Amino acid sequence: MNFLLFYRIDSIVLFPDQEDQLICLGDKKGIYIVKVAYLNQSQGTVPVTPFPSSKVWSRAWPHRVGFFLWQAFLNRLPTLSNLHRRKSVLDTPNLRYLCGNAVETEDHLLVQCPLASRVWNYFINVVGSPIFTISSIKEVVVGWKSFPLSMQGLQLWKRLPAAIPWGLWKARNAIAFFGKISNLYDVIRDIKIDAFNWSKGLDCQEKRYVSSFQMLFMA
Template sequence: MEWRRERIGREKDEEEKLREGLERLQLKKRAEDRWRWTHDSEGRYGVKNAYDFLAPIECVLDKQWSKLIWCKLVPSKVSFFGWRLSLDRLPTKWNIRKQGVPLQEEELKCVLCKDKVEEVNHLFSMCKEAWIFWVEVLQWWGMVTVLPNNVLSVADIFVNDLGRIIGKEMGACIFLVATWYLWYWRNGEVFNNGKNIRGRLMEMVQAKSFFWIKNKIHGCVFSFHEWKIKPVECALSVRKYKQMQKLFHKQQKGRGTTQSLERYVAFLLIARQK
């Protein structure tokens, strides 16, 4: 095999596995090519056996992370980002070096604070610039607390501490939006010299979280201005709306479809007025 460049890190192991697989392969003449899922005895892909295959990976995740990552209020790309974050698979400078890229000590420094080595827990919790950003996010929600030195504990503040008030799903959403834009800020510093990102960062978090939540929950009747100045009240109105929705569906269970639909429309109108 000829490659355009030298393999680094895991690529060397993957190349070796590829060679071993090809050596065992026996081609059959006049046989039609077909796809085969190797993790099933009959070669057929199924969601269940795919989950069974991924189970050992998911086991290393804290249950708290699992509930947080697959938050229904954020797009799948953000959940995938959270999944990579939880497994420490983001291409931070430290992880890039572990993959075999020859970075010098000076090149490993965090692009935000220019001080410590850029690894996940530093970038998303201990970095002094990131710390200022987290303080702004928490103050937006009326919270003052001591920030921990690892990203999982930061998530715990949003999901459990703030989540007790506004709901864990909403707390997870705010955490994921904030980490998403913290990573966006970091990439802006690396690739675009940080063009005006920091000055707009908090407003971007507020705007994107408002947009995602408004599109996922039909009971949101608050404006962006209200979301910016009193987010707790807005989040509580969403939580109350969802509770009323569940109660209504429970009461309507077993009744006629037409009657249930009509009452549901009336319920929505009343809920919006309140």
């Protein structure tokens, strides 16, 4: 070990007439970039699905929603399962807010639980597609496919992979923090509002957009 250390030190070439500079070895230009540092750190522990930066940090939805998707993709949302693992809550991870069928994890809460499945299938049926199985939030973010829709419908459809998980997360938090239970149609309505507003460059809660939402999916 000492021999290797001395070998590396001895291989360093000093230039007394030049000013010292900080150089990031992970970048070709020697410039430190957070994205490059993240990718270099991830090497050796390569995830099953590469992190889809361009799809998560999209301009199609607000930045806070991108941050939410980033947390969900990396299994860092403050679900009861994660909070229990971090010893941040005294409750057991078996407590669930949206359903009572499984431990509250990201994938179960946002994709697999009965309420989540019904929400996903509702929007998939709107475009006339056969119901397909989604098992994880990663599959949604990475593999969301387009359908032959109108131009406005396509703009709405591309926002659903973020709007649906975001709507389910808000419904979950409404129960957790305020004891407010939303039914299926309330959740779907709020998702429509978000998707429509984002497609118009807005980030508000105006109900007037809901009535025309489904018509825009018509090719």
